[in-house]
Amino acid sequence: MAALKALCSCVDGACRSTELGSACASFLGSQCGWSGSSQQACGMRRSGSVHCKPYACRATSGGEGSDARSGAEPLLLRVARGEEAERTPVWLMRQAGRYMADFRKFSDRISFRERSETADIAIELSLQPWLAFRTDGVIMFSDILTPLPALGIEFTMVKGKGPVIPSPVRTLEDIQNLRTLDDPDQSLPFIRQILSSLRKEVEGKATLIGFIGTPWTLAAYAMEGSSDKNLIKTKSIMMHNPEILHAFLAHLTDALVTYVCHQIDSGAQIVQLFDSWAHHLSPEQFSEFSWPYAEQLIDRVKIARPDVPLIFHANGGTGKLHIVAQRKHQDVVVGLDWATEMREARSLLGPKTVLQGNVDPMVLFGSEDVIRRAAEQNIRDAGGNYHILNVGHGVVQGTPEESVKLFCQVARESGKLSPNVSPSAELLQV
Amino acid sequence: MAALKALCSCVDGACRSTELGSACASFLGSQCGWSGSSQQACGMRRSGSVHCKPYACRATSGGEGSDARSGAEPLLLRVARGEEAERTPVWLMRQAGRYMADFRKFSDRISFRERSETADIAIELSLQPWLAFRTDGVIMFSDILTPLPALGIEFTMVKGKGPVIPSPVRTLEDIQNLRTLDDPDQSLPFIRQILSSLRKEVEGKATLIGFIGTPWTLAAYAMEGSSDKNLIKTKSIMMHNPEILHAFLAHLTDALVTYVCHQIDSGAQIVQLFDSWAHHLSPEQFSEFSWPYAEQLIDRVKIARPDVPLIFHANGGTGKLHIVAQRKHQDVVVGLDWATEMREARSLLGPKTVLQGNVDPMVLFGSEDVIRRAAEQNIRDAGGNYHILNVGHGVVQGTPEESVKLFCQVARESGKLSPNVSPSAELLQV
Structure with a gap:
């Protein structure tokens, strides 16, 4: 909060930027990303808050494809629920744009944890890609490790090294000493602030996405302690004492059920489960250490909050x-x-499973023609429906912002695309 | 050569170690890895070379499973040719044991390029895992980048950073300026020395494996210049100027056909093609930029040297x-x-394709029971034949040497294993 105040100033109820220039002021003009009358509408209304909330007026803007006036649910939410839709929705992993100049103005000055645990900053960062590119989804700016301190697992983000957990979880005693996640409002108060504010901001015009790391991915971070490309410590425990890993996974699953429900109750309309470290696992290991816990988590959330779509991304x-x-x-x-x-x-998962992805993020380093062809091909290959366009992994730093804009534009025009012939099993019949 | 002389000394025609202790002297006793009478035979014969060749006497040793006396071709070669065999052969990627104490005595003192381009050192390092673990294959100690300087692409190995190519290949002009690989004996003289000596050393008792990087993998190294986890420079060229990448891949393919034939003519009995950077490619990109060139290379070598098995590992x-x-x-x-x-x-590639792999290298951090079960399960899942046991990626530094020994032992006992029921397509019929 203090950090954001220092970076922005408010005069006469309107946000005036100091060093954060376009981040505070982008709603005023061409950098806002909206076109036509909505851009004008956006520029006319300003925040009256005594706190500087540079994002505050932008919620009034309605982009193309907005469902705000029709009263229908937003496109991404409908598609994630399995409904056929007028076009393919789009958003891009990661949650905030490390490739965006506006984002780097924060990241150069404010630590990762402060950014993700200070509601106003996290809200601003969450909205940046939406404002710039009119994505159909807005994902909360946060980290998959965010809930760990609430369980008693502290971490710090070390530049160039990633997260470091000074006291890794490696014994049954370590697990017995963990806290449970009984009251996220008390232990992670910023989550409700972030999500409830974001929900108001995007209501009707985009879908708000919450997210977590899966039990396996969180366990691997917390056991390893710091980055190791082979997960030597975690996999040594897996090989020698799988019961310790299982106990930890069970503990994390309980906590994550609560955390997902809390995100939903705070405003998330979809929650994505990131199994970021699934690539460390063989299919057999995935069957034992990741999927059963992710599936249990899904089952329990589906019982508790049956109407909320969940995305599993490995x-x-x-x-x-x-x-x-x-x-x-x-x-x-x-x-x-x-x-x-x-x-x-599509062939493996069936014609009506909603698929998300999976364009190579490096395509966004290509020409307009390359980007358009790759995105269109992806939409066609998915069958033209039951599909959320996205990259297959996070957008890479250095990606031109214009490329992201074009990628989203292809989705907005996708209603005119004719899908490929019905996907067949031909690829598997070699 | 000078480096090795400095590390070892010869007295009365026998190798005496100075600092390289067991590396020079392991054939004299229990560290030699051979059992029973062969160990004794090994210890009785010593090198009379004026150059210190600590490996020289060890060629006389015959391990269990040796085909030296029977006159038959070695097991791994027969299996790679598609013959049914009495048991599953085994070797472990990478070519030399970074996890081995004997190896590190070299790697701590001698630069990577000197190690791989000095015949006597490369021979010694190639033999270390064979001597210690009685693998069925001996792969030449070398680097996938080794042929690049012969084309005019210089590289250095920077500790902690990997290979650095000071003048990356990024334009058509760069490619036109490359040399062709007309005479590897002249430009890469150590290759014939290494392989011909190794062939004499292992003749009949193991199979000598040569290797190359695929055109795609070499192109990506040479275009990128230094490590980048997203291959931003290479993939930017792929997106904007694929014709440059294609021209480079074609040039590399020509050179690699010559290089593979040269390895075979120098003594290699099998050559493995490492597509180490296939993971950067989507299946579509693989279909365009990697596989066609690897396949062309395979086709051309198969015409020129039809009896030599090739392994493609992506x-x-x-x-x-x-x-x-x-x-x-x-x-x-x-x-x-x-x-x-x-x-x-097995289901996808058919019952008679010879498969190699694919145990998680981290299994070798497990208990004896874990290692044995994983290796046996792997052999059974492959169908009990047409299979070379190996890890799915390189052995990780820190792996206990005893674990590698046990892994190889499982293969030696595999003749008694009953395979699983005939592999079916059940996994794909979900």
Whole structure:
């Protein structure tokens, strides 16, 4: 809060930027990303808050494809629920744009944890890609490790090294000493602030996405303690004392059920489960240490909050999709990394599973023609429906912002695309 | 050569170690890895070379499973050729044991390029895992970048950073300025020295494996210049100027055909093609930029040297196997990383394709029981034949040497294992 105040100033109820220039002021003009009358409308209304909330007026803007006036639910939410839709919705992982100049003005000055745990900053960062590119989804700016301190697992983000957990969880005693996540409002108060504010901001014009790391991914971070490309410590425990890993996964699953429900109660309309470290696992290991806990989590949330779509995205999911295909809740959206052919995933997961992904993020370094062709091909290969356009992994730093804008534009025009012939099993019949 | 002389000394025609202790002297006793009478035979004969060749006497030792006396071809070669065999052969990627104490005595003192381009050192390092673990294959100690300087692409190995190419290949002009690989004996003289000596050392008792990086993997190294986890420079060229990448791939393919034939003529009995950077590619990109060049290389070598088995190993091959499955030469051995289920690969590639792999290297951090079960399960899932046991990626530094020994032991006992029921397509029928 203090950090944001220092960066922005408010005069006569309107946000005036100091050093954060366009981040505070982008709603005033051409940088706002909206076109036509909505841009004008956006520029006319300003925040009257005594706190500087540079995002405050932008909620009034309605982009193309907005469902605000029609009263219908937003496009991404409808598609994630399994409804056929007028076009393919789009958003881009990661949650905030490290590739965006506006984002870097924050990231250069404010630590990651302060950014993700200070509601006003997290709100601003969450909205940046939406304002710039008119994505159909707005994902909360946060980190998959965010809930860990509430369980008693502290972490720090070290530049160039990633998260470091000074006291890794490696014994049954460590697990017995963990706290449970009984009251997220008390232990993670910023989550409700972020999500409830974002929900008001985007209401009707985009879909608000919450997210968590899966039990396996969080366990691997917390056991490893710091980055190791082979997860030597975690996998040594897996090999020698799998019961310790299982106990930790069970503890995390309980906490994450509460955390997901809390995100939903705070405003999230969809929650994505990131299994970011699935690529460390063989299919057999995935079957034992990741998927059962992710599936249990999905089952329990589906009972508690049945109307909220969940997305399961495994980084390194190729070769494991036949396991996910056997899920109990068939209406889980399956996120795909770009090592999977969209047509193969469609063939394996069936014509009505909602698929998300999976364009190579490096395509966004290509020409307009390359980007347009890749996105259109992806939409066609998915069958033209039951599909959320996205990249297969996070947008890479250095990606031109214009490319992201074009990628989103292709989705907005996708209602005119004719899908490929019905996906067949031909790819598997070699 | 000078470096090795400095590290070892010869007295009365026998190798005496100075600082390299067990590396020079391991053939004299229990560290030699051979058992019973062969160990004794090994210890009785010593090198009479004026150059210190600590490996020289060890060629006389014959391990269990040796075909030296029977006159038959060695096991690994027969299996790679598609013959049924009395047991599953085994070797472990990488070529030399960074996890081995003997190896580190060299790596701590001698630069990577000096180690790989000085014949006596490369020979010694190639033999270390064989002597210690009685693998069925001996792979030449070298680097996938080794042929690049012969084309005019210089590189240095920077500790902690990997290879650095000071003048990356990024334009058509760069490619036109490259040399062709007309005379490897002149430009890479150590290759023949290494392979011909190794062939004499292992003749009949193990199979000598040569290797190359695939055109795609070499192109990506040479275009990128230094490590980048997203291959931003290479993939930017791929997106904007694919014709430059294609021209480079064609040039590399020509050179690599010559290089593979040269390795074979120098003594290699099998050559493995490492597509180490296949994981950067979507299946579509793999279909355009990697596989066609690897396949062309295979086709041309198969015409020139029809009796030599080739292994194609893609790191990140899961999701691309259906492309490899359509290869013209069905007798190519397919190496698998550990993201692919062995049974799924068997189902996809057919019962008689020779498969190599694919145990998670982290299994070697497990207990004896874990290692034994994983290796046995892998052998069973492959169908008990047409299979070379290996890890799915390189052995990780820190791996206990005893674990590697046990892994190899499981293969030696594999003749008694009963395979699983005939692999079916059940995994794909979800």
